[in-house]
Amino acid sequence: MAFVLTHLVPGDPAVANLGDRASADPVAVRIYREHFGLDKPLPVQYFVYLGNLLHGDLGESEQSQRPVSTDLAEYIPATAELAITSIVLACLLGITLGVIAALNRNRLSDQIIRVVSLGGMSTPQFWLALVALYIFFYKLSWVPGSGRLDAIVLPPPHLTGLFTIDSLAAGQFDVFANSIQHLILPACVLAAFNMGLFTRFTRSAVLEVLENDYVRTARAKGLPELTVVFRHILRAASPPILTVVGLAFGNVMTGTVLVENIFSWPGIGQYSYRSATALDLPAIVGVMLFVAIVYILVNMVVDILYGIIDPRVQLA
Amino acid sequence: MTTLLSVRDLRVWLDTARGPLPIVDGVSFDISAGQVFGLAGESGSGKTITALALLGLLPAGARTGGSAILDGRDLMTMRTAQRRRTRGREVAMVFQDPMSSLHPMLTIERQLTEHLRYQLGMSRKEADERAVELLTEVRIPNPEAALRGHPHQFSGGMRQRIQIAIALACEPRLLVADEPTTALDVTVQAGILRLLHRLCQEKDLAVMLITHDLGVLSALADTVTVMYAGRVVESGPTAQVMGRSRHPYTRGLVDSLPHPEAADRALVPIAGEPAGPESRPAGCAFHPRCRYMEPPCATAVPPLIRIDDGREMACPVDPLVASLAR
Structure with a gap:
């Protein structure tokens, strides 16, 4: 589990960066705010994600509108x-x-x-x-x-x-x-x-x-x-x-x-x-x-x- | 005492960047069952290559000449498949370094039984029983447990014993031992040599003992052949060759040995460097280092001449040889 966590770290700033760029698209911004609380500070998002991950919840795919784990x-x-x-x-x-x-x-x-x-x-x-x-x-x-x-x-x-x-x-x-x-x-x-x-x-x-x-x-x-x-x-x-x-x-x-x-x-x-x-x-x-x-x-x-x-x- | 292997005019050329290089240059000797045949000489004199040629294990690109008759069949002209069947079953070899001569990742059982099963068609159970017998024979304590072990769990001396057991597995008639004790402690050496001697007598095995250690040879060998720069310079019964050596090179080797009864006597080294295969002098290859050198030595290769006491030697300067040649 420790390995998985360390490998997650570089992935998370990307979430924030790309999320900012996506702000040109108001729909995406709305969805992100609703589902992932992107308005919250980065560390909070990170720990929220980790918390969800512990329950096997990888979040929901924006495209397929299904849990990412189902898609995977x-x-x-x-x-x-x-x-x-x-x-x-x-x-x-x-x-x-x-x-x-x-x-x-x-x-x-x-x-x-x-x-x-x-x-x-x-x-x-x-x-x-x-x-x-x-x-x-x-x-x-x-x-x-x-x-x-x-x-x-x-x-x-x-x-x-x-x-x-x-x-x-x-x-x-x-x-x-x-x-x-x-x-x-x-x-x-x-x-x-x-x-x-x-x-x-x-x-x-x-x-x-x-x-x-x-x-x-x-x-x-x-x-x-x-x-x-x-x-x-x-x-x-x-x-x-x-x-x-x-x-x-x-x-x-x-x-x-x-x-x-x-x-x-x-x-x-x-x-x-x-x-x-x-x-x-x-x-x-x-x-x-x-x-x-x-x-x-x-x-x-x-x-x-x-x-x-x-x-x-x-x-x- | 019957001759088991008769080698005549054996020649080996190795492939080098500058063309074929003669390493062994017309070597002849006989090996008898139940006897230890000693092959002596400095590094680079062609001892090991001679042995590898007998097993057909020369490096790629090597060429050979001459004959090696074992039971009426010439090892040197055999076809590859036939040659392979003689390995292990008729001629087996123990290599110098027991640390690197056993496969580090395979169990002793596998290494000791794979050729039993392949060459003699034994079942796994038969081969395992034979393996225990062999390990007992070479005095490995607790052979059943040893079979399950890997080489790194054994000491150098034990590994050499295991190598000997592997070589003996298919009951060969000739065991070639290339510097079997060089890599071992002195105390362990004696045990390995006693083992070889006992096997030789009990099993009527012919042993070809290759070494630069004349002390080992004088203790163990029945006959000795001394090589220098790819040629035989002197050969005969150990008592003659070692005890009353005549060839200047052999004498030089004997004089350079420490002697227990004359500890205060200074050791006499042989002057100069041994001739490597790339720079062998013309004529008698030893002449640049020889105290008795005479002009013909530098031009003509001296033939091996048999003299009265059962030895052969290649030195025209020796008075006995000179008198015979006249």
Whole structure:
């Protein structure tokens, strides 16, 4: 809770600042005065907000006229599905490519992978999204261009809110296939940067591990190369990779704002964009709070995983 | 006493920025079952590279020549997959630094049983039983608990014992020990050496002991081969090579050892610097540091000549060698 509170502090002056600018719009000013008591001094507002927060009350969204928490609950699953898929894709591809590059250091495959990973990291996301849409949706029609499901497909019964998981759980394989089709392109676009990032980090982490005597010990046992790579090398290289994967959740959350808008993905990214342009302050603060919580949780999980991966960490 | 491994004219080139560099330059020796074979020499003389070449664990880009016949099969020309199967099962290796040679994140159980299960197809239960046996054999107290531990929970000497247990797991016939005691305290060293000696005798295991520590060799080795700058300069039974060394380099090494019965005698260092692989002199590589150097030493590489007492040596200046060559 202490973490959440500190992360809230920078959000609150923003409420006041933007509220002043919004005074050009008399309706907004009236609503703010009524609902949030903006005429009261800033610290009072802050403590009022905190008090409400303790009851799980994030305030009411000006746009949707609903509690922010209701809005978030509706949009979070879509973003979660997109973000998790993209992180998983980036991990699978990035770590594999990074290992291949490190094991073939300075050979042709390493050079090719370097170009691919730097390309993934330096291509602007909006450009990648538009080009991907143009090629795979407009030209090739391989994937649908927008939304989470075709308009005629009913969402699966609500379980987690992740359509892929819910549809599988309900045994609706056609819905599952449809949701995967919708998911794959935005997830890939969102994964491109992190794929490159993970490739670079994995390569350098693996190169460092390769120098170690215990890799030679593993080979001296006559183990097959794949066992040496996955059990011995990748295990030892995983802490730095894990760190960067944890941090990558941050750039995925910012990435969703753009990608969700381009692909009409009804998630937190779109919601925050709409809220920001409409100066829907309670919604913005709610989104910030959510992102901060995700970030903290992910990095807590990373810390716990350190201890599981490396037994020496528990002693420290 | 049968010859287990017969190495002939082994050569290794390592890949460097300035092209292939010869590290091991025509080394030959025989290793017999139940015996400790000592390979001595200063750092950079090619001892470790020789061992790695036998296991096929040379760094990428290395080239090799010559042969190493184990049971009628040449290790040096084997295909990769076949070579891999010999590792651990026929030739196993213990590395110098027990602190870094064990995987820090894997349990002792995993490191001690993974090749048992892969190479010998044991079930987990069988492999665990064998692991307890092995740890008992290398005198690790409380082996069941040790299996659940990680390397950082053990001292250097204990880790070296664990390394030896790992190397012995698949019952290899040749154990290569590269400076197994260099990184350890003197008191711990003796225990490890006694262990190697006992294993060698009980299991009819051939041990290739690589060290720069001649004291260790004279105590433990049955035969000794001394290397300098990638070549063998003298080899033969330990009593001859260590006790009555003839080659100027070997004699220099022996003279530079402290001697318990002559503590007041000053140690005699070998003048000059050992020749690194990049700057090996022509002819006998030792000639710039040699007190007995004669003009031909600087041009012709002296061949290894067998002399009466069962040793071979490469020094044309030595009177015995000279008389044989005439």
